[in-house]
Amino acid sequence: MNTKELVAKGLELPLMEAFYTIQGEGRFTGYPAYFIRLGGCDVGCVWCDVKESWDSGKWPVLAIEKIVEDALAFPGRLVVITGGEPLMYDLGPLTALLKSKGFTTNIETSGAHPFSGDFDWVCFSPKKFKKPHPSIYQQADELKVVVFHQSDFAFAEEHAELVNSNCEQRLQPEWSKAEKFIPVIIDFAKNRPKWKISLQTHKFMDIP
Numbered sequence: 001m002n003t004k005e006l007v008a009k010g011l012e013l014p015l016m017e018a019f020y021t022i023q024g025e026g027r028f029t030g031y032p033a034y035f036i037r038l039g040g041c042d043v044g045c046v047w048c049d050v051k052e053s054w055d056s057g058k059w060p061v062l063a064i065e066k067i068v069e070d071a072l073a074f075p076g077r078l079v080v081i082t083g084g085e086p087l088m089y090d091l092g093p094l095t096a097l098l099k100s101k102g103f104t105t106n107i108e109t110s111g112a113h114p115f116s117g118d119f120d121w122v123c124f125s126p127k128k129f130k131k132p133h134p135s136i137y138q139q140a141d142e143l144k145v146v147v148f149h150q151s152d153f154a155f156a157e158e159h160a161e162l163v164n165s166n167c168e169q170r171l172q173p174e175w176s177k178a179e180k181f182i183p184v185i186i187d188f189a190k191n192r193p194k195w196k197i198s199l200q201t202h203k204f205m206d207i208p
Ligand SMILES: C[S@@+](CC[C@H](N)C(=O)[O-])C[C@H]1O[C@@H](n2cnc3c(N)ncnc32)[C@H](O)[C@@H]1O
Pocket: 041, 047, 048, 049, 050, 082, 083, 084, 085, 086, 108, 109, 110, 124, 125, 144, 146, 172, 173, 174, 175, 176, 200
């Protein structure tokens, strides 16, 4: 098979970066985790903090065996697959291999492509820029909505209605608007206690 075919089968993937750090966001904030950041995203969030990931063609294509071998070099056994938009790819083979090696598998996704892979935790961050694929709503363990504009609160409530009943709900201020929206998010959550707050703590800790 050629590279295109191998990527289509999820046996090789474009890898922007992989790094061992502390999960900065959401339910596992503070947990040491190995991040696998896949290249490529077609969603186009204006405030994306990793726009350099968007062009998959910029990044080397690696066999999943190599990706997993590199992850094993670190003490932690929590992996976060992110991007770019990781669900652009078939994550079945990578997650199966990770789990066979004893990793807990988490994903950060916009849900904008059909769900694939075997995950212990699915963090679903819906975007106005590309409608989520229907398959994400029953898979999501966490709904994490980025607040960039006042209208994002209604957007968040719309998606809270669509996810499964035990899906955790978090609001995350868009980084450049944090000063403006943190007080608003605090007030919103205190009045609607199903909503919790997620901050990009890695940026406060000055770690990747
Ligand atoms: C870079 S995205 C990659 C994974 C996937 N494409 C997604 O959007 O969930 C990882 C997380 O960072 C969030 N994010 C990206 N840029 C942000 C920003 N400027 N402020 C706050 N959160 C941001 C996304 O909403 C998502 O929850």
